[in-house]
Amino acid sequence: MARRILLEHDNVPGIETFDVYRKNGGYRSVEKALKKMTPQEIVDEVQKSGLRGRGGAGFPTGMKWSFLAKPDGVPRYLLCNADESEPGTFKDRYLMEKIPHLLIEGMIVSSFALGANLSFIYIRGEYMWILEILEKAIAEAYANGFLGKNILGSGYDLDLRVAPGGGAYICGEETALIESLEGKRGNPRMKPPFPAVKGLWGCPTVVNNVESIAAVVPIINDGGDEYAKIGIGKSTGTKLISAGGNLARPGVYEIELGLSVEEFIYGDDYCRGIANGKKLKACIPGGSSVPILPAHLVTKTAEGLDRLMSYESLAEGGFVSGSMLGSGGFIVFDEDQCVVRNTWTFARFYAHESCGQCSPCREGTGWMEKVLNRLEHGQGNMRDIDLLAEINKKIEGNTICPLGDAAAWPVAAAIRHFREEFEWHVTNKEEAQTRNYGLLKASM
Amino acid sequence: MSNTHVDLSKRHSEKPVFSSEKMAEVQGIISQYPEGKHKSAIIRILHIAEETFGGWLSIETMDYVAEVLNIEPIEVYEVATFYTMFNLEPTGKFVFEVCRTGPCMLVGSDQLIEHIESTLDIKVGETTKDGMFTLKTAECLGACGYGPMLQCGKKYHEHLTNEKVNELIAAYRSGELPK
Numbered sequence: 001m002a003r004r005i006l007l008e009h010d011n012v013p014g015i016e017t018f019d020v021y022r023k024n025g026g027y028r029s030v031e032k033a034l035k036k037m038t039p040q041e042i043v044d045e046v047q048k049s050g051l052r053g054r055g056g057a058g059f060p061t062g063m064k065w066s067f068l069a070k071p072d073g074v075p076r077y078l079l080c081n082a083d084e085s086e087p088g089t090f091k092d093r094y095l096m097e098k099i100p101h102l103l104i105e106g107m108i109v110s111s112f113a114l115g116a117n118l119s120f121i122y123i124r125g126e127y128m129w130i131l132e133i134l135e136k137a138i139a140e141a142y143a144n145g146f147l148g149k150n151i152l153g154s155g156y157d158l159d160l161r162v163a164p165g166g167g168a169y170i171c172g173e174e175t176a177l178i179e180s181l182e183g184k185r186g187n188p189r190m191k192p193p194f195p196a197v198k199g200l201w202g203c204p205t206v207v208n209n210v211e212s213i214a215a216v217v218p219i220i221n222d223g224g225d226e227y228a229k230i231g232i233g234k235s236t237g238t239k240l241i242s243a244g245g246n247l248a249r250p251g252v253y254e255i256e257l258g259l260s261v262e263e264f265i266y267g268d269d270y271c272r273g274i275a276n277g278k279k280l281k282a283c284i285p286g287g288s289s290v291p292i293l294p295a296h297l298v299t300k301t302a303e304g305l306d307r308l309m310s311y312e313s314l315a316e317g318g319f320v321s322g323s324m325l326g327s328g329g330f331i332v333f334d335e336d337q338c339v340v341r342n343t344w345t346f347a348r349f350y351a352h353e354s355c356g357q358c359s360p361c362r363e364g365t366g367w368m369e370k371v372l373n374r375l376e377h378g379q380g381n382m383r384d385i386d387l388l389a390e391i392n393k394k395i396e397g398n399t400i401c402p403l404g405d406a407a408a409w410p411v412a413a414a415i416r417h418f419r420e421e422f423e424w425h426v427t428n429k430e431e432a433q434t435r436n437y438g439l440l441k442a443s444m
Numbered sequence: 445m446s447n448t449h450v451d452l453s454k455r456h457s458e459k460p461v462f463s464s465e466k467m468a469e470v471q472g473i474i475s476q477y478p479e480g481k482h483k484s485a486i487i488r489i490l491h492i493a494e495e496t497f498g499g500w501l502s503i504e505t506m507d508y509v510a511e512v513l514n515i516e517p518i519e520v521y522e523v524a525t526f527y528t529m530f531n532l533e534p535t536g537k538f539v540f541e542v543c544r545t546g547p548c549m550l551v552g553s554d555q556l557i558e559h560i561e562s563t564l565d566i567k568v569g570e571t572t573k574d575g576m577f578t579l580k581t582a583e584c585l586g587a588c589g590y591g592p593m594l595q596c597g598k599k600y601h602e603h604l605t606n607e608k609v610n611e612l613i614a615a616y617r618s619g620e621l622p623k
Contacts, residue, residue, distance in 0.1 A: 089588070168527050169583070183519075245588075246550055288546060
């Protein structure tokens with residue numbers, strides 16, 4: 001099922017330049033869209049494709065586009081969310097670094113569909129060298145008549161800009177991204193109004209992930225129906241998976257949705273198993289915010305069915321025995337790893353990244369970090385394990401944006417599946433300070 | 445949330461001013477935004493200001509950026525203190541930021557941090573006596589398949605081992621910056 005649509009040409013020498021990209025079929029979708037299609041026809045194709053947002057939430061892209069308000073005389077904006085910061089996720093970086101013109105091509109077609117004449121790519125500040133790659137590619141697109149005034153003689157004008165962030169995970173949340181792009185602190189806004197009605201500078205705005213926008217290119221080239229034939233059920237198309245942790249061959253892979261998790265982890269075309277011949281202990285399949293799965297629930301569901309790389313199959317079993325596809329940040333743990341330590345690093349991450357606006361998240365993420373820190377370092381007690389669950393309940397659903405939920409859920413899942421490991425850290429205080437639970441188990 | 449309180453004892457003695465060349469670059473960025481929306485350029489200009497004026501943002505630098513953007517200084521302080529990439533205190537010539545979140549931890553970032561601490565004889569958050577290196581930790585830098593790793597300036601150094609870090613330190617010390 002190795003299926004390469006987005007990354008078909010990623011290894012062609014010089015593909016980052018306009019000429020090579022164009023020779024390999026690049027910018028065909030712009031010609032087709034601007035010369036032969038109406039904006040509504042493009043939106044219809046994207047709806048037919050079944051494309052779901054690739055940033056993590058999985059919301060249908062075409063539907064999101066259809067919500068965009070179109071009041072007369074008010075500009076509309078398309079913002080590309082390249083603030084890739086979910087721990088475990090590094091796919092957008094790969095796409096932008098290797099094939100910057102694919103994103104630009106998708107931005108042109110999508111901006112035309114939405115009626116935007118000024119669009120932005122908001123990229124995380126740490127990816128400054130990719131900002132430079134993108135700006136170089138954008139300059140080439142201008143020079144070749146694919147950006148600027150009257151693109152390809154169609155009468156359509158588009159300016160495309162790149163803006164960097166400053167190292168804030170929260171700016172991947174779309175209203176925080178908009179605040180940041182307006183030159184402010186990245187505090188998420190209350191919704192409603194949704195960005196589709198009131199977004200950047202108070203105007204109707206769509207925010208889409210890098211990979212979602214890139215996927216518009218094959219959808220327009222081949223048609224939404226063709227795209228919908230790829231994948232499985234409501235998980236149509238391909239997905240970029242960022243594979244990290246203890247894998248023999250970590251990296252970015254494009255997979256057809258519906259590939260079995262077994263094949264993805266162990267297959268020769270993919271990750272080739274666990275590094276150093278070790279055994280699989282656990283997996284977080286969709287970035288740090290999604291529930292961790294213990295080994296027996298990674299390749300099979302609780303009912304014993306094959307677990308597939310799809311929105312539905314990874315969620316099979318809900319929060320009791322399932323997880324989520326999320327952003328596709330696939331993190332694998334070998335038998336020597338400590339789940340408590342990993343959970344602590346995630347809690348520290350969320351405490352660091354909470355914007356501080358809502359008290360349940362600002363205080364709650366801080367407390368979870370403190371409690372997990374003392375558990376990991378052999379200074380906790382049994383009561384702390386339940387305390388974490390209590391803090392969780394006080395955060396989830398009580399905040400403006402989903403960062404609070406994202407911080408709470410992985411802790412809850414880690415305790416659900418690995419409670420004995422948390423308890424071991426309490427009952428073996430001295431060893432917990434010097435030894436890793438995973439190593440201890442392996443030597444027993 | 446950076447929770448940063450600005451230490452007012454650390455200042456620039458002279459008012460920072462962009463060269464005419466830098467100023468042209470800055471004005472070019474401002475002109476990318478629609479009329480009246482120039483404040484949107486603030487983050488990028490702060491990055492440039494930090495790089496230009498010694499690797500950190502002093503009160504003087506922030507006030508100057510406010511002047512360039514024609515906004516109130518408080519609007520710049522708000523932004524500079526929120527985004528954790530900005531240094532609000534002087535740093536060493538090279539800042540090593542080692543990613544330590546889950547995926548990097550799984551492949552040895554803790555050991556890497558310990559190795560750098562002992563090699564440079566500093567703890568996380570400190571600067572070497574010769575002012576060459578500052579060691580910091582960072583939360584997920586988006587290099588999860590290529591860890592352990594560290595960022596120095598705009599450059600990512602990935603797939604690191606103790607030996608590679610030793611070579612890296614030597615290269616930075618000798619001025620032969622790794623590509």
